[in-house]
Amino acid sequence: MNGEGQAPGAVGLVGLAEPSIYARSRPGRRGVRPPAGFAPEVDVADALLGVRLREVPPGLPETSEPEVVRHFTRLSQLNYAVDTGFYPLGSCTMKHNPRIGEELAQLAGFARLHPAVPEEAAQGALELMWRLEEALCEISGMARATLQPAAGAQGELCGMLIVRAYHASRGEGRRKVIVPDSAHGTNPATAAMAGFEVVEVPSDARGGVDVGALSRALDGDTAALMLTNPNTLGLFDENIAEIARLTHEAGALLYYDGANANAILGVSRPGDMGFDIVHFNLHKTFSTPHGMGGPGAGPVAVRDFLAPFLPVPVVERRREGSRETFRFDWDRPQSIGRLRSHYGNFGVLVRAYAYIRALGAEGLRRVSEDAVLNANYLMRLVARDFDLPYDRLCKHEFVVSAKGLRERTGVRALDVAKRLLDFGYHPPTVYFPLIVEEAMMVEPTETETKETLDDFARALHAIAEEAAREPDRLREAPTRTPVRRLDEAGAARRPVVRYPAG
Amino acid sequence: MYYGPHTEEDRQAMLAFLGAETVEDLFADIPAELRLGRPLDLPEALDETALRRLFRGLAAKNADADRFVVFAGGGVADHYVPAAIAPLLARGEFLTAYTPYQPEVSQGTLAGIVEFQTMMCELTGLDVANASMYDGASATAEAALLALDQTKRSRILCPDTLPPDVRATIRTYLSGPGGEVDVVPCPEGSFTSERLQAALAARPGAYAAVVVGYPNYFGIVEDLAALCEVAHRAGALAIAYCDPIALGLLESPGALGADVAVGDGQPLGNAMSFGGPSFGFFAARDRFIRRMPGRIAGLTRDLSGREGSVLTLQTREQHIRRARATSNICTNNALNALAAAIYLALLGPAGLREVATACVQNAHAAMERLRAAGARPAFPGPFFKEWVVELPDPREDAVDRVLAVGLARGVVAGTPLAREYPALSRHLLVCVTEARTREEVERLAAVIEEAASS
Ligand SMILES: Cc1ncc(COP(=O)(O)O)c(C=O)c1O
Numbered sequence: 043m044n045g046e047g048q049a050p051g052a053v054g055l056v057g058l059a060e061p062s063i064y065a066r067s068r069p070g071r072r073g074v075r076p077p078a079g080f081a082p083e084v085d086v087a088d089a090l091l092g093v094r095l096r097e098v099p100p101g102l103p104e105t106s107e108p109e110v111v112r113h114f115t116r117l118s119q120l121n122y123a124v125d126t127g128f129y130p131l132g133s134c135t136m137k138h139n140p141r142i143g144e145e146l147a148q149l150a151g152f153a154r155l156h157p158a159v160p161e162e163a164a165q166g167a168l169e170l171m172w173r174l175e176e177a178l179c180e181i182s183g184m185a186r187a188t189l190q191p192a193a194g195a196q197g198e199l200c201g202m203l204i205v206r207a208y209h210a211s212r213g214e215g216r217r218k219v220i221v222p223d224s225a226h227g228t229n230p231a232t233a234a235m236a237g238f239e240v241v242e243v244p245s246d247a248r249g250g251v252d253v254g255a256l257s258r259a260l261d262g263d264t265a266a267l268m269l270t271n272p273n274t275l276g277l278f279d280e281n282i283a284e285i286a287r288l289t290h291e292a293g294a295l296l297y298y299d300g301a302n303a304n305a306i307l308g309v310s311r312p313g314d315m316g317f318d319i320v321h322f323n324l325h326k327t328f329s330t331p332h333g334m335g336g337p338g339a340g341p342v343a344v345r346d347f348l349a350p351f352l353p354v355p356v357v358e359r360r361r362e363g364s365r366e367t368f369r370f371d372w373d374r375p376q377s378i379g380r381l382r383s384h385y386g387n388f389g390v391l392v393r394a395y396a397y398i399r400a401l402g403a404e405g406l407r408r409v410s411e412d413a414v415l416n417a418n419y420l421m422r423l424v425a426r427d428f429d430l431p432y433d434r435l436c437k438h439e440f441v442v443s444a445k446g447l448r449e450r451t452g453v454r455a456l457d458v459a460k461r462l463l464d465f466g467y468h469p470p471t472v473y474f475p476l477i478v479e480e481a482m483m484v485e486p487t488e489t490e491t492k493e494t495l496d497d498f499a500r501a502l503h504a505i506a507e508e509a510a511r512e513p514d515r516l517r518e519a520p521t522r523t524p525v526r527r528l529d530e531a532g533a534a535r536r537p538v539v540r541y542p543a544g
Numbered sequence: 545m546y547y548g549p550h551t552e553e554d555r556q557a558m559l560a561f562l563g564a565e566t567v568e569d570l571f572a573d574i575p576a577e578l579r580l581g582r583p584l585d586l587p588e589a590l591d592e593t594a595l596r597r598l599f600r601g602l603a604a605k606n607a608d609a610d611r612f613v614v615f616a617g618g619g620v621a622d623h624y625v626p627a628a629i630a631p632l633l634a635r636g637e638f639l640t641a642y643t644p645y646q647p648e649v650s651q652g653t654l655a656g657i658v659e660f661q662t663m664m665c666e667l668t669g670l671d672v673a674n675a676s677m678y679d680g681a682s683a684t685a686e687a688a689l690l691a692l693d694q695t696k697r698s699r700i701l702c703p704d705t706l707p708p709d710v711r712a713t714i715r716t717y718l719s720g721p722g723g724e725v726d727v728v729p730c731p732e733g734s735f736t737s738e739r740l741q742a743a744l745a746a747r748p749g750a751y752a753a754v755v756v757g758y759p760n761y762f763g764i765v766e767d768l769a770a771l772c773e774v775a776h777r778a779g780a781l782a783i784a785y786c787d788p789i790a791l792g793l794l795e796s797p798g799a800l801g802a803d804v805a806v807g808d809g810q811p812l813g814n815a816m817s818f819g820g821p822s823f824g825f826f827a828a829r830d831r832f833i834r835r836m837p838g839r840i841a842g843l844t845r846d847l848s849g850r851e852g853s854v855l856t857l858q859t860r861e862q863h864i865r866r867a868r869a870t871s872n873i874c875t876n877n878a879l880n881a882l883a884a885a886i887y888l889a890l891l892g893p894a895g896l897r898e899v900a901t902a903c904v905q906n907a908h909a910a911m912e913r914l915r916a917a918g919a920r921p922a923f924p925g926p927f928f929k930e931w932v933v934e935l936p937d938p939r940e941d942a943v944d945r946v947l948a949v950g951l952a953r954g955v956v957a958g959t960p961l962a963r964e965y966p967a968l969s970r971h972l973l974v975c976v977t978e979a980r981t982r983e984e985v986e987r988l989a990a991v992i993e994e995a996a997s998s
Contacts, residue, residue, distance in 0.1 A: 059850070060651075060652075060655065062655065062658070062659060063659050063885075063889050064659075064662070071892070072892060072894065072895070073626075073889065073890040073891060073892055073895060074626045074627075074628070074890045074891060074895065075895070075898075076624050076891065076895055076898050076899045076902065076978055077624055077902060077978045077979055078898070078902060078978075079901070079902025079903075079905045079906045079978050080905075080906060080909065080980070080981050080982040080985075081905040081906055081908065081909030081910075081982070082905060083905075083909075084904070084905040084908045084909050086793070086901055086904050086905065089904050089905070089908040089926065090765060090793075090794075090904060090926045090928075091926055092767075092926060093765045093794065093926050094769065094794070094795040094800070095793055095794060095795060096792075096793060096794065096795050096796065096897075097795075099792075099893035099894075099897060100663075100666040100667050100791065100792065100796070100893055100896070101662075101666040101893070102663055102666060102667075102888050102889070102891070102892050102893045102896065103888075103889050103892060104892040104893065104894070105889055105890075105892065107626075107628055107890060110628060110886060110889045110890050111628055111632065113889070114632045114656070114882075114886055114889075115632065115635070116652075117651075117652035117653075117655055117656055118632070118635045118637035118638050118652050119637060119652065120637075120649075120650075120651040120652035120655070121637040121638065121641045121649065121650055121651070121652040121653055122637075122641060122646070122649035122650065123636050123637045123638070123639070123640040123641035124636070124640035124641070125636025125637065125639070125640045126636065126637060129642070131642060131645070134642055136640075136642060137547075138547050139639070139640055140545070140547055142545075142592050142595055142596075144634065144639075145596075146595065146596070146599040146603075147817075148630070148815075149599060149600060149603040150603065150608045150609070150610035150611070151600075151602070151603025151604055151605070151606040151608045152599075152603050152606070152608075152817065152818065153608075153815040153816070153817050154608040154609040154610050154622075154815065154816060155606045155607070155608045155609070155816060155817065155818045156609065156614050156616045156620055156621075156622065156816050156818075156956060157616075157620055157816070157818050157819030158616040158617075158618060158620070158956075158959040158960070159606070159607045159612075159614075159616065159956050160607075160947050160948075160951065160956075162951070163606065163607035163612075163951050163956070164605075164606050164607065164818070165605040165606070166601070166602035166603055166604065166605030166606045167602070167605075167606050167818050169602060169605070170602050177586055180584055180585050180586060181584060181586075192678035192679065192682065192820070192821070192875075192877070193678065193873070193874065193875035193876070194874065194875060195862070195872040195873055195874045195875065196678060196682070196872075196873075198872065199717075199720075199872060202720075203716065203719060203720070206719070206720075226863075227861070227862035227863040227864070227865075227866050227869065227874070228862050228863075228872050228874050230862075230866040230867035231862035231865070231866055231867060231869040231871070231872035232872040233867065234867040234868070234869075235689075235717075235720050235721075235871070235872050236720040237719070237720040237721055237722060240866075240867040277573075278573045278574050280573055280574075280575060282575075282578065283575065283577070283578065306574075307584075308580060308583065308584045309571055309574065309579060309580060310571075310574050310578050310579050310580060311580055314578055314580065315578050323875075325875065329547075331639045331640050331879075332640065332641065332642040332643075332875075333638065333639060333641075333877075333878050333879030333880075333882075334638055334641045334642065334643070334644065334650075334653040334656075334878040334879060334882065335642060335643040335644070335653070335675070335676075335839065335875060335876050335877075335878035335879075336676070336678075336821075336823075336875040336876040336877045336878050336879065336880075337678075337820070337821030337823075337875075337876075337877045337878075337879060337880060338875040353716075372963065378716055378719070379712050379713075379715055379716035379719070380681075380709065380712045380713055380716055381682065381713060381716055381717075382678055382679045382681045382682045382709075382713055382820075383619060383679050383680060383681040383707070383709035383710065383713065383808065383819060383820075384620070384679075384709065384818065384819025384820055385818065385819055385820070386819075386820055387678075387820040387821035387877075388817050388818035388819060388820050388821075389815065389817040389818075389820065389821050390820075390821055392599070396595055396599065398586065399587060399589070399590050399595060399598065400545035400589060400590055400591075400592075400595055401545060401546060401589055402586055402587065402588050402589030402590070403583040403584035403585070403586040403589075404583065404589065405545065405546045405589050406584060406586070407583070407584070408546060408548065409546075409548070411567045411570075412548045412550055412555075414567070414570050414571065415550075415555065415558055415559070415562075415567055415570060416558075418562055418564075418570055419558040419561060419562060422561065422562060434573065435570055435571075435572060435573045437573075459646070460648070463646065463648055463649055468646060468649065469646060471645075474863070488547075488548045489547050489548055489549065490549070491549045491550075491554070492550070492554045492557065492558060518847075520648050520649075523648035523649055524648070524649075524651050524852075525647070525648055525651055525846040525850050525852040526648065526846040526847040526848055526850070527648065527846060527847050528647050528648070528844050528845070528846045528852045528853075528854045529844045529845055529846070530647075530844065530854050530856070532844050532845070533842040533843065533844035533853075533854050533856040534842070534856050534857055534858070534859070537672075537833060537840070537842045537856055537857060538842055538843040538844075539658065539661050539672050539673070539833075539840055539841065539842045539843075539856070540658065540661050540662035540665050540672070540673070541658060541659065541662045541843075543662055543665075543666050
């Protein structure tokens with residue numbers, strides 16, 4: 043771990059290994075100097091009379107700024123990212139993140155703004171939020187939105203609690219939420235967290251919701267149906283109007299998981315499809331950076347009859363003549379409350395609004411057109427070597443199966459994914475959705491060139507050929523990465539989730 | 545602006561390969577009546593120059609901490625942020641990667657998470673920490689859910705000195721399983737064991753956990769050890785909601801008996817950003833590890849024996865366990881957590897202690913100065929970096945006057961409290977971090993005096 047035992051010089055090689063920051067720690071070594079404060083005369087023990095202070099300092103590393111910069115730079119070099127290569131991780135919309143968004147979010151007027159400044163001193167921030175809400179409502183075909191949820195899953199929770207509050211306001215205690223078997227894990231997890239019983243409905247032969255099964259599952263106890271459309275197979279559910287009708291007839295609400303909205307911008311709106319509640323993943327569709335897992339933002343838009351249940355506060359606009367002012371409305375007695383502190387991941391909202399303003403209506407539609415074009419193009423290239431469980435138009439992503447390959451050669455989707463790493467690609471999402479055996483879910487996004495797609499398909503083809511010839515090569519892959527396959531079972535059996543400090 | 549690379553020739557070639565004439569053909573599966581059939585009604589597209597103009601105009605309307613001296617607190621504060629953090633976070637390999645599902649090409653992310661987890665364990669004095677939550681409030685709500693599940697009880701107890709946002713978030717999250725939050729009023733500004741005991745005794749065996757701010761919303765360092773002990777005697781878990789900066793100086797919540805420590809990571813090298821994104825930390829005793837929410841990274845070895853790390857204990861998570869997951873969280877706040885790891889590495893134990901010490905010293909000196917200006921502390925009790933002042937101005941709109949005069953003088957005077965604490969309608973929560981100067985405190989004192997005499 044501390045580099046000892048390796049050949050001299052080996053620790054200097056970039057992109058191969060980097061010991062823990064604790065290996066760079068030496069007692070007494072100092073990094074940056076914080077401000078000393080202006081009142082050294084105040085005796086801390088006096089000021090904190092009766093408070094127990096630490097006798098043992100926390101085991102934080104003791105390093106210098108150059109060591110810290112080098113360490114984290116070297117760590118970064120062990121990562122694969124959109125900036126370094128094609129990242130067709132299905133369902134995650136790993137497209138280019140425009141850097142103008144970073145620049146604008148870092149303006150002091152946004153980044154250095156305290157959330158408790160008086161409203162009149164935050165008019166720019168409130169206006170931005172109001173206009174982003176307005177844009178998201180237009181894009182989704184909804185009436186009002188909250189920007190508070192921090193990510194898609196929290197948006198789902200917000201939505202499910204609105205569902206509860208809505209039914210409760212009508213004196214109904216409906217207990218069931220229906221999700222299709224193709225749903226993302228957050229859907230059932232969220233419904234359960236919101237106190238619902240989760241009922242799964244199967245998909246039909248074309249990959250959509252099995253409408254017969256759905257109508258049997260819907261009843262007076264059904265609170266909502268959660269759907270992704272296009273769904274996690276990348277397929278648009280052609281029966282959506284019928285599904286919406288059946289759901290509403292049963293008195294239930296229809297929830298739109300917007301993780302796949304990259305396929306429908308300016309083309310079709312969840313509101314027009316019949317959905318009542320929509321969440322967006324701004325870190326997907328509106329291209330705010332994924333940051334190794336976050337931050338994201340998961341705004342939730344609703345039809346007007348659900349607006350009273352939105353979390354507090356909401357931003358309202360007041361117009362006096364040509365003058366517009368913006369304020370928070372806290373007085374919403376039917377609100378579900380709040381899901382987090384303050385107003386949401388504001389810095390992410392700034393980036394998403396910049397993205398929407400950069401592209402405009404035409405640009406957003408072009409996003410979806412090119413995303414769908416790229417996905418269909420790549421799907422047809424990849425279908426030469428892998429099975430297409432649903433042979434039809436896809437939207438912004440598609441799912442192929444390595445089942446045939448496995449039967450022929452014994453190699454699995456996991457092996458294909460690992461071998462792709464050796465070819466310099468981030469693999470697709472594998473083993474999701476659960477309803478496709480040996481699933482590989484590919485989302486190329488609109489920011490990739492035709493050359494990249496062609497080359498990626500060639501890599502997959504080469505791997506499929508290798509699988510027949512030298513299957514062990516795939517099982518041993520990757521070999522050209524900083525580490526090889528890691529023992530995940532061992533990690534879970536005896537979890538070591540921290541370094542020894544100091 | 546448009547970020548796609550295709551030329552018209554590219555598009556035509558790809559369409560031809562697909563046997564399609566126009567891109568419309570690729571949307572043939574969307575029934576015509578569900579198509580929008582008109583352009584979205586959005587403002588026109590802007591190039592980067594126009595975007596800069598627009599956003600700079602919006603930014604200029606906000607009282608940011610570059611142009612104003614900020615004394616507002618309540619969870620977010622104007623702390624020193626070391627210069628090395630932003631350029632490291634801006635590296636595309638961190639910024640544009642996602643959750644490390646492929647550990648072989650994510651060792652940077654994973655090692656960073658393990659370092660972060662280690663540091664959170666060290667700060668909190670607890671055994672295990674996760675890779676981050678959305679923010680402090682949602683982390684606390686998740687801790688409350690853990691407690692409900694663990695104890696098979698359905699109520700959470702907290703004092704009204706726990707931040708209002710945090711209480712509200714717990715309440716929202718608990719509405720799912722049908723749990724209740726009971727709030728104990730603490731008119732003296734801090735929670736006491738007697739009050740806790742009385743509240744617990746009112747509903748024997750009902751409470752899954754007691755949640756306490758450390759320091760609390762009013763800046764006061766509660767007697768965490770005593771509160772934990774009382775909570776445990778009632779069979780409830782003790783959850784501490786902590787200011788991570790304070791943990792550089794105060795005894796750790798783990799050492800004082802807390803079972804779970806949570807909090808918001810903004811002070812650890814993250815921008816205030818109008819309240820987000822920051823991150824929530826979540827640390828707990830070993831025995832809760834399999835019930836924890838969120839991602840956890842763990843150490844292991846690869847096929848050739850090299851050390852590496854992976855996401856571990858994933859069977860807790862939504863993508864495996866679905867409706868029976870410990871939480872629905874998927875995307876978290878990894879980049880902000882990395883900022884904290886870099887921050888703590890840059891400061892080290894000595895630097896963090898210095899920051900915490902300077903907070904205490906600055907805040908106490910400022911308290912004396914404001915007292916001299918007639919703004920007395922509302923509560924007794926030892927405070928860390930913020931405290932509640934009662935304004936000298938007896939008028940009902942004293943707070944508005946101070947805030948308005950402050951803005952005119954380049955000062956954000958504090959956090960108003962009246963909406964959440966009607967009894968504190970003439971009070972401000974004033975936060976004085978290590979970044980403030982004596983001159984700035986003088987300006988605040990002058991603002992309070994001017995507002996009182998105007
Ligand atoms: C289909 C789908 N739904 C929901 C989510 C959850 O979104 P988030 O990760 O932003 O919480 C995801 C993302 O991973 C997803 O792909």
